[in-house]
Amino acid sequence: MFLMMGLIAVGCVLLITVYLLISGVPAICEIGPINFLFGTKWASTAAEPKYGILPFVLTSIYGTAGAILLGVPIGFMSAVYLSKLASPRLKSVMQSAVSLLAGIPSVVYGLVGMLVLVPGIRKLFNVPDGASLFAAIIVLAIMILPSIIKMSVTALDAVPKEYEDASLALGARPIETYFRVSVPAAKSGIAAAVVLGVGRAIGEAMAVMMVAGNVPNMPDSLFQSVRFLTTAVSSEMAYSSGLQRQALFSIALVLFVFIMLINAVLNFLLKREKE
Amino acid sequence: MPHQSLSRKRKNYEALMKVLMLLSVGITAALVLFLLIYVLVKGVPNITWELLSTSPSYLTERIGILPDILNTLYILLLSLLIVLPLGVGAAIYLSEYASNKKLLALIEYAAETLSGIPSIIYGLVGMLLFSNSMGTCLMAGALTLVIMNLPTIMRATQESLKTVPQSYREGAFGLGAGKWRVVRTVVLPGCVDGVITGCILAAGRILGESAALLFTAGFAHTVLSFPLGMKSPGATLTVALYVYAKEQGEFGVAFAIAAILMFMTILINFAATIVQNRFEKRKSL
Incomplete structure (x- = not known):
């Protein structure tokens, strides 16, 4: 009986994979893999519908890259400070704060982004609409911050004290020690934190839906209204039918493939960290 | 200059890193404070009391979130x-x-994979699996969240099972208890706090979930009865x-809901910290 329960997780993964394949592959075949993946125009409700998802793929990649570019340095630096320099009191206060940040529902991020970030960007950069790739990048950067900080702190805390003592005894200053000895020693853990952040950012739907503007443009500029892979699925699902609906499942399949790749990398890094 | 112990380059490096670190921690802290406030x-x-205790009505142009609160509780309870x-x-x-060993690794890999899948994909699969057969309903939403939270409960329980001393099990076996009896009387009581931690974490995830529920549980705002x-x-x-x-x-309503969600998040984090602290204490005994 317990074996059955243990196998449920495996069953769920198989079920998800099979269902996504069954519902996602037909549309890809019908549209043609090249047209689907590299088509630059998405017009699912036009008289002559076009199903090219390159704009979504690129938006997701740019958006994630931007979030990593903004979020990782801040998260990494905070993690080093919290793990090595902060007083125990500050560390515990900040850790609760970071947990809170992690626990805030994504729709709340979306709401605040909609009312603070979007008008802010419009005024600051003098663009007609603030709902843009840039707004999504900032929201995503904030949302991945807690995962990055938490995981990096755990990795840095696990660095053997002897390494640092040895470096200090050789005359290195504390800060030099932390960045040149502790950080390299914790590098797979920190890399795993970054990969986890990538996974979070690429999979986030609701917050992005509320701030990115949701128009299927190619992401040519930071201030363009764009649609991510995740939001492409959810924004048309409610009223879709036929090939359009199938194409949405194909988008989900593409997203799933991305996520599985990221998971594989994450698992590899975590295994190395354990060793 | 007699004793210049540090070169200028090293001094600059140190100062730069210090500034960057403080800046980052400051930004993080400011973000949390800003969002909260x-x-x-x-x-x-x-x-208002009216908002909390009524359901929305187009006739009187009133907005109430009572049905949404109840639905959240239903889904939370059902999934857990x-x-x-x-x-x-x-x-x-x-x-x-x-x-x-191989099966063990496979199951653990599956659990890892499940926890990495984004909620929008759960929403889609939940729609195909549950909503297509039983219609868009709270049950379909709850079942979707079950798959999503399985790894959370699994991992928290496993962590706490590791802290049950091997000698307890051996003692029970030595007294002639069978496997199932040992699990029931020695192992299970020992992992209660892990289960509670798992529940709290899962509850947090369920409360904050939206993408997975959009297409499985729907949008209706009517008060529903149990079951x-x-x-x-x-x-x-x-x-x-x-x-x-x-x-x-x-x-206005959106922010009221956001504030309620924020309170709940704080409460859940607080509860999780308390349980985890007790857990740590027991581990160190």
Whole structure:
């Protein structure tokens, strides 16, 4: 009986994979893999519908890259400070704060982004609409911050004290020690934190839906209204039918493939960290 | 200059790193404070008894979130009720019964994979699996969240099973107890705190979930009864927030819901810290 329960997780993964394949592959075949993946125009409700998802793929990649570019340095630096320099009191206060940040529902991020970030960007950069790739990048950067900080702190805390003592005894200053000895020693853990952040950012739907503007443009500029892979699925699902609906499942399949790749990398890094 | 102990380059490096670190911690702290204060200031004045205790009515143009609160509770209870035995059972299998290393690794890999899948994909699969057969309803939403939270419960239980001393098990076996009896009387009571931690973490995830519920549990705002109402569609607080903010432009209500969600998040984090602290204490005994 317990074996059955243990196998449920495996069953769920198989079920998800099979269902996504069954519902996602037909549309890809019908549209043609090249047209689907590299088509630059998405017009699912036009008289002559076009199903090219390159704009979504690129938006997701740019958006994630931007979030990593903004979020990782801040998260990494905070993690080093919290793990090595902060007083125990500050560390515990900040850790609760970071947990809170992690626990805030994504729709709340979306709401605040909609009312603070979007008008802010419009005024600051003098663009007609603030709902843009840039707004999504900032929201995503904030949302991945807690995962990055938490995981990096755990990795840095696990660095053997002897390494640092040895470096200090050789005359290195504390800060030099932390960045040149502790950080390299914790590098797979920190890399795993970054990969986890990538996974979070690429999979986030609701917050992005509320701030990115949701128009299927190619992401040519930071201030363009764009649609991510995740939001492409959810924004048309409610009223879709036929090939359009199938194409949405194909988008989900593409997203799933991305996520599985990221998971594989994450698992590899975590295994190395354990060793 | 006699004793210049540090070269200028090293001094600059140190100062630069220090500034960058403090700046980063400052930004993080400021973000948390800003979000907290902004949402509470904008939301709390909008929380009225009428909002909390009525359902929306187009006739009187009244907005109430009572149905959404109830739906959230229903989904929370239903999912936890179903996921608990499954997750705890799986964890017991992994740490007490499993002897096949390969199978063990496979199950753990599956759990890792499940926890990495984004909620929008759960929403889609939940729609295909559950909503297509039983219709868009609270039950379908709850079942979707069961799959999503399985790894959370599994991992928390497993962690706590590891802290049950091997000697307890050996003692019980030595007294002639069978495997199942040992699990039931020695192992299970020992992992209660892990199960509770798992529940709290899962509850946090369920409360904040929206993408997975959009297409499985629907948007309706009517008060549903238990248990028959589980077959009807209903919006949770998060979904209601999304609908009110994005589709209806009712930002006052949206912020009121956001403030309620914020309170719940704080409460859940607080509870998780308390349980975890007790857990640590016991581990160090």
